[in-house]
Amino acid sequence: MNEAVCPSCGAAISIKGTPKIGMHVTCKSCDTEVEVVWLDPLELDWPMDEYEGEEDIDDFDDGEEG
Numbered sequence: 001m002n003e004a005v006c007p008s009c010g011a012a013i014s015i016k017g018t019p020k021i022g023m024h025v026t027c028k029s030c031d032t033e034v035e036v037v038w039l040d041p042l043e044l045d046w047p048m049d050e051y052e053g054e055e056d057i058d059d060f061d062d063g064e065e066g
């Protein structure tokens with residue numbers, strides 16, 4: 001049985017089968033969806049690309065060369 005700690009509430013989450021990096025699991029304690037980010041040791045983190053709403057990132061493109 002593979003067990004990892006929920007990054008949100010600290011509860012142990014057991015993963016059935018073979019865990020893979022990028023795999024999504026749901027914590028039964030706090031109902032947060034987390035992602036497997038490391039296998040040895042098994043580590044969980046919040047998924048990266050779950051942004052709600054749009055943001056205009058215009059400030060980044062400051063291409064003044066020369």
Ligand SMILES: [Zn+2]
Pocket residue numbers: 006007008009010011027028029030031032
């Ligand atoms: Zn949790």
